Amino acid sequence: MEPAGRLRLISPGGFIRIARGSLHSTLPMTPATTTSDARRRRALGQIVLLSAGFLVLVAISVASVLLVNKARKDNALVVHTVEVESQISNLLLEIRRAESATRAYLLTTEPQYLTEYQSAAANILPALDHLARLSADNPVQTANTARLKDAVHRRLADFARSIDGAGITDIAARVDVLRASSSTEAVQAIADISRAMRVEEDRLFGMRTANADQTQILASSVTIAGSSMVIALAGLAIFLVRRSSRIRDEAETQLRDINVTLETTVDERTADLREANEEIQRFAYIVSHDLRSPLVNIMGFTSELEELRGDIFRRISSLSRTASLAPALPEDATDSAEPVLEGPDKQLSDDFNESLAFIKSSIDKMDRLIGAILNLTREGRREFKPERINIRELIDNIAKTVAHQAVEAEARFEIGSLPNLVSDRLALEQIFSNLIDNALKYLKDGVPGEIAITGRTKLGFAIYEISDNGRGIDPKDHQRIFDLFRRAGTQDKPGQGIGLAHVRALVRRLGGTMSVASELHNGSTFTITLPINWTGKSRDKES
């Protein structure tokens, strides 16, 4: 054998590769946090931009409505001024018509001029009233209108007097009447007042036109300013949207790249882990194998020594008997029975026996440990076959096989409803029978045992709980009990410290997890979580 040569098969390379690889995993995290910060700022900016655009639009609309209203009012005022002017002209025209009709009637006494005078005179007062109504808003014009009314009344009175004078037959006398009735003062007043009114209205017209123009200019400038702002904001928004979409595209590409590399990295590490795991298994197998070989020699030659010891002490005993010249026993008795020894010889023989006994018990123990490691590695190599398993049936069968121990321990099983699984039957049997055995083995002395097995499902996993009212496990030992060759609590039961290590290894290979909840003297609950539909691909060993 060449154990040193075989030991070289295991190299720490696998572990170093994994450790080195795991350092990379933290690197992509740093840029991710900064970009998320920038993204938040960008989103805020876009919101601000949108609100600004909206506010500008609202302001423009409100200003436009206000300005349009103002323009309409201004225009109405301009139109009003024009109306007043035209009414003044209308009034003056009617007065002129009445005057010329009066004159023509006095000179000719033709009744057609009388009719014309009457129609003109009838129009004058309504026209005057209309003018008064139109100019009611302006105190200056109201005063002017009042004065005009006065003058017009006087003029109408003149006309009436002239028409009355038409009865005079003498033409010269009628001309006199005409002359007398045309009071220059009233005519002058009408002309002055109407001119004043015209001037006033012209002034108003100018002012109002300027006003309206100003309003219009204001409205158009507001519209132009608003529109350009909206256009500017839209441009900014387009720029920002383009920039953010470019950033998003870049991020997407980056993410895709990272995903691809991540997959490769995961694959690489899985391969590394699998390799390391296989290396460990090979190592354990070879080591345990090679350790057994010298052990066979140690045990073999120890046994040979034991035989020699018999021979040696028989010879010593016969020699000492010969020396003392006392052949007390017959010769043939020495072959089968223990040689009779005395004093220091007996002490020597006892020491010899004790040493040999220790050597042999240690070899036995070592052999059991090596056997356990071999079994574990063999289990690790076994191919699992997933199949549908009725867990209730499986547990019932285990309970039946331990019925004898259960009766001895006065223990009772309580089996609840248990979800069924697709998994490896042999592995599940080993898992549950180990846990049930443990529950039975570590009950409290003198207390009837109660072992409950319950199950439930959650998110594609079946969860089983095996709880007992036994002696419990100190929380500081909860990790230790799953380690190979380690045990906890009072060591009053036989065992190698293999069961739970084995169970946990099996649960892991079946893609599950297990845990324990317990405290000293208060029972223990072992929880096993297994995938309901296990496909045969465990975490460390894929097909």
Next chain:
Amino acid sequence: MSNPVTIIMIEDDEGHARLIERNIRRSGVNNEIVPFTNGTAAVDYLFGQDGTGANRKGQALLILLDLNLPDTSGIDILKRVKENKYLKATPVVVLTTTDDSQEIKRCYELGCNVYITKPVNYESFANAIRQLGLFFSVIQVPPAAP
């Protein structure tokens, strides 16, 4: 037996070889034992320089074979012996520390006649070897094919 059987012991562990020899002798078998501590020397002896096994023609042999050898696998030697036309009738006893059922099965498939696990428990070991001695005295070892 007119043609005494030669026991070929291929065992790299000298301690094991000594223990096996002692126990065989104790069981009363006094045939010649030719020990080999590595596979190459054993193969050379069995198959000769030309590798045909012709020089062992007509000899009555019995092979005690350890599977874990430093230079070659015992399985390979077993295979070659069972495939050789002169040696294939030679009984082969496989002696190893492995109690792996797969390996035992493979040995029997390849034509091994007896498979003995070397137990650490010396009593069982000595027993197994002594029974083997008994087995030697009972079986008729045929001479290698002419």
